[in-house]
Amino acid sequence: MKKVDMSINLGGLQLKNPVMPASGTFDLFEDNNLPYDTKVLGAVMTKSIFLKKRLGNPLPLICESTSGLINALGTPGEGVEYLIKNKLPIFRKANQTVIVSIGGDGVKEYKLLAERLDKVEGIAALELDLSCSNNVDNIIIARDEFLTEQTVAQVKEVSTKPIIAKLSANVTDITKIARAAQRGGVDILSLINTVSAMAIDIKTKKAVLGNKVGGLSGPAIKPIALKMVWDVAHTVDLPIIGIGGISNSEDAIEFLLAGASAVEVGTAALINPLVMLEIIQGIEKYLGQQGYSSLEEIIGLA
Amino acid sequence: MKGAKLIQVYAKVLNQTEIITNHFILRIFSPEIVKKAIPGQFIMLSAWKQKDPLLRRPFTFNRLFPKEGSFEILYKKVGKGTEIMSYLKAGDQVSLLGPLGNGIKFPQNTKKIAIVCRGIGVAPMLAIIDKAKEKGIDIYAYISAATKDLLLVKKEIKQKAKSLYITTDDASLGTSGKVTDFLEKTLKDTKIDAVYTCGSKRLKRHIERLKELYGLNAWVILEEHMACGFGACKGCACKAKKDNNHKGKYFLVCKDGPVFPIDEVEV
Ligand SMILES: Cc1cc2nc3c(=O)[nH]c(=O)nc-3n(C[C@H](O)[C@H](O)[C@H](O)COP(=O)(O)OP(=O)(O)OC[C@H]3O[C@@H](n4cnc5c(N)ncnc54)[C@H](O)[C@@H]3O)c2cc1C
Ligand SMILES: Cc1cc2nc3c(=O)[nH]c(=O)nc-3n(C[C@H](O)[C@H](O)[C@H](O)COP(=O)(O)O)c2cc1C
Ligand code: FES
Numbered sequence: 071m072k073k074v075d076m077s078i079n080l081g082g083l084q085l086k087n088p089v090m091p092a093s094g095t096f097d098l099f100e101d102n103n104l105p106y107d108t109k110v111l112g113a114v115m116t117k118s119i120f121l122k123k124r125l126g127n128p129l130p131l132i133c134e135s136t137s138g139l140i141n142a143l144g145t146p147g148e149g150v151e152y153l154i155k156n157k158l159p160i161f162r163k164a165n166q167t168v169i170v171s172i173g174g175d176g177v178k179e180y181k182l183l184a185e186r187l188d189k190v191e192g193i194a195a196l197e198l199d200l201s202c203s204n205n206v207d208n209i210i211i212a213r214d215e216f217l218t219e220q221t222v223a224q225v226k227e228v229s230t231k232p233i234i235a236k237l238s239a240n241v242t243d244i245t246k247i248a249r250a251a252q253r254g255g256v257d258i259l260s261l262i263n264t265v266s267a268m269a270i271d272i273k274t275k276k277a278v279l280g281n282k283v284g285g286l287s288g289p290a291i292k293p294i295a296l297k298m299v300w301d302v303a304h305t306v307d308l309p310i311i312g313i314g315g316i317s318n319s320e321d322a323i324e325f326l327l328a329g330a331s332a333v334e335v336g337t338a339a340l341i342n343p344l345v346m347l348e349i350i351q352g353i354e355k356y357l358g359q360q361g362y363s364s365l366e367e368i369i370g371l372a
Numbered sequence: 373m374k375g376a377k378l379i380q381v382y383a384k385v386l387n388q389t390e391i392i393t394n395h396f397i398l399r400i401f402s403p404e405i406v407k408k409a410i411p412g413q414f415i416m417l418s419a420w421k422q423k424d425p426l427l428r429r430p431f432t433f434n435r436l437f438p439k440e441g442s443f444e445i446l447y448k449k450v451g452k453g454t455e456i457m458s459y460l461k462a463g464d465q466v467s468l469l470g471p472l473g474n475g476i477k478f479p480q481n482t483k484k485i486a487i488v489c490r491g492i493g494v495a496p497m498l499a500i501i502d503k504a505k506e507k508g509i510d511i512y513a514y515i516s517a518a519t520k521d522l523l524l525v526k527k528e529i530k531q532k533a534k535s536l537y538i539t540t541d542d543a544s545l546g547t548s549g550k551v552t553d554f555l556e557k558t559l560k561d562t563k564i565d566a567v568y569t570c571g572s573k574r575l576k577r578h579i580e581r582l583k584e585l586y587g588l589n590a591w592v593i594l595e596e597h598m599a600c601g602f603g604a605c606k607g608c609a610c611k612a613k614k615d616n617n618h619k620g621k622y623f624l625v626c627k628d629g630p631v632f633p634i635d636e637v638e639v
Contacts, residue, residue, distance in 0.1 A: 094606070095604055095605060097604050097606075099627070101376075103376060103377050103378050103602075104377075104378060105377050105379060105380050117606070125620055125622065126606075126609065126622070129609065129610070129611070130596075130597050131597075131606070131607045131609060132598075132599050132605065132607035132608075133597065134426055134599075136424050137423040137424045138426065139427065139599055141605070141607060143606055143607065146606060146622065288423075289423040289426065317423070337426075337599075339604070340427070340599045340604055340605050341418070341426065341427060341599075341600070342380070343378060343380060343469070343602070343604075344380060
C-alpha cells in the first residue's frame with residue numbers, strides 16, 4: 071500500500087496527523103510515563119488554564135453513567151505562570167505542536183492570558199474554553215453570540231497565534247455561535263465540550279456530584295457531537311476539530327466525513343492510554359484501503 | 373513510581389474463589405505487572421469490551437507472587453463492574469493498566485510494623501505483611517469488621533503476624549470495642565516503627581490521636597472514585613490537611629497516593 075498523507079493544515083496550524091488529546095484529559099508529569107511515544111500525536115493539549123490558581127469544585131468530582139462519564143471538576147489548576155514554568159517544558163519535549171487551552175472568568179481574563187502566552191515560545195495555538203461558567207455574572211460565554219464574538223476579537227487583538235474557539239453543546243443553535251466566533255476572527259472551531267448532565271443516588275436521595283451538576287463525555291455523547299460538527303461544517307467555512315465520545319478510528323473517521331479536519335480524544339484515552347495511537351493507525355489504514363492518498367480527500371464527504 | 377512507563381496488558385485469569393458471600397479472590401497471571409508491583413500500589417482493571425460499564429475499576433494488590441508471575445486481588449461485589457468480574461473464570465482475559473500510584477516503603481531500620489484495618493480495607497494488607505516478613509520485620513495486626521465472617525483473610529494474617537487483635541461490632545469474635553485500643557495497649561510497651569491503615573474515617577482519626585501521643589510513623593491507604601488512575605483526569609482529588617502549609621491544596625489519590633502520611637490528608 072502506498073503511503074497516505076496524514077498531514078493537515080488548520081487555518082495556519084500545521085499538524086502531521088489529525089489526532090490530539092482533548093483538553094483536561096491528558097497530562098504529563100516530570101516522568102511522562104505514558105506507554106507510547108507522545109511525539110506520534112498530531113499535537114498535545116494542556117488542561118484549560120486560568121491566570122490564578124483554582125481549587126475546583128467540592129468532592130466527589132466524577133461519576134460514571136451509562137456509556138459516559140460525568141465530571142464537575144471546576145477546572146482546578148495552578149495558574150498560568152506555573153504552566154509556563156513547569157508544564158510547558160515537559161509538553162514541548164513530548165511533542166513539537168503544543169496547544170494551550172485557556173479558560174477565563176469573563177472576556178478580560180481570556181485577553182490577559184492570550185497576551186501573556188503570546189510572549190512564550192513553543193506554543194503552536196491557543197484553544198479558548200468558552201464553556202467555563204463566569205463567576206461574576208454566571209454567564210457562560212459559549213452560550214452567547216455577542217460574548218463569543220467579543221472574546222474571540224479581543225484575543226485576536228493581542229495574539230499572533232492561531233486561535234481555536236471551543237464551542238459548547240448546551241445551546242439552542244450551535245451554528246449561530248460558530249458564526250459569531252467567525253465574525254470575531256477565529257481561525258479554527260473545536261466542538262463539542264461536555265453536555266450538561268447530572269446523576270442522583272437513589273439511596274441517599276441526593277445528587278452524586280459535589281457540584282450537583284456536571285458535564286457528560288464519552289461514547290454517550292458521540293452522536294450528538296457528530297451532528298453538531300456536521301451542522302457547523304455546513305454553515306461556516308472554517309476548519310473544525312471534532313470532539314465528543316471518539317473511542318476508535320471508526321468514530322474518528324465519522325467525524326472527518328462529517329466535516330471535521332481533525333479530532334480530539336478525551337474520555338477514551340482515560341480508559342485506554344494507547345487509543346490515540348490506535349486511531350492514527352486506523353485512519354491511515356482506512357484511507358489506504360479505500361484508495362485515498364491523503365486525509366484531506368475524505369473531509370466532509372458525508 | 374517515577375520513571376517507570378505505564379503498562380497496559382491483557383492478562384489471563386488463573387482462578388477465582390468466592391471466599392464468603394460477595395467477596396472474591398481473583399488470581400491473575402501478569403509477569404510484566406507483578407515484576408514492578410509494590411504493596412500499596414494498584415491496577416485499573418477492565419473485564420468488559422462494551423462501553424457500559426465504561427471506566428476501568430481500581431483494585432489494590434492483595435498478594436504478589438513475583439516468582440509465579442501472578443498476583444491476587446481481593447474484592448467485594450458492590451456494583452456493575454464487580455458483578456461482571458464475579459463471573460470471571462480460569463482462562464478468561466482481563467485488561468490491566470498498572471502498577472499505579474506510590475506503594476509503601478518501610479522506614480529505615482524498621483523492626484516492627486502494625487496494620488490496622490476494617491472489612492474490605494484489609495485488601496492491601498497481606499501484600500504489605502508478605503513484604504515485611506521477607507525483610508524479617510514483625511507484624512502486629514489489628515482488624516475489625518461488622519461480624520466475624522467479614523474478617524477477611526484472617527487465617528493468613530494469623531499465620532504471619534506476631535500478634536493479631538480482633539474486634540467485631542456484634543462481638544461474634546473478639547470484643548466489640550475499638551481495635552485501636554489494642555494498638556494503644558501495644559504502644560505502651562512496644563516500639564512500632566510504622567503503622568498502615570485503610571481509609572476508614574474512624575480508624576484514621578484514632579490513629580492520628582495515637583500518632584500525637586506516641587510519635588508514630590503512620591500511613592493511610594485511600595480510595596477515591598477514579599476515571600483514569602494515572603493522573604490525567606484530576607477526578608480523584610482528596611483534600612490536603614490544612615496544617616502543614618497545605619491550606620487549600622488537593623492531592624490526586626492515584627498519582628500522589630494512594631498511600632499517604634496519615635496527617636497529610638483529610639478523609
Ligand atoms: C486505589 C484503589 C484501590 C481499591 N482496591 C480495592 C480492593 O482491593 N478491593 C475492593 O473490593 N475494592 C477496592 N477499591 C474499590 C473498588 O474500586 C470499587 O469497589 C469498584 O470500583 C466498584 O465498582 P462497581 O462497578 O462494582 O461499582 P459501581 O458502584 O457500579 O461503580 C460505579 C463507579 O463508581 C466507582 N466506585 C464505586 N465504589 C468505589 C470505591 N469504593 N472506590 C473507588 N471507586 C468506586 C467505580 O469505579 C465506578 O467508576 C479500590 C479503590 C481504589 C481507588
Ligand atoms: C475529566 C475531564 C476534564 C475536562 N477538562 C476540560 C478542560 O479543562 N477544558 C476543556 O475545554 N474541556 C475539558 N473537558 C472536556 C473535553 O475536552 C471534551 O470536550 C469532552 O470530554 C468530550 O470529549 P470526549 O467524549 O472524547 O471526552 C474535560 C473532560 C473531562 C472528561
Ligand atoms: S484517577 Fe484520573 S487523575 Fe486520578
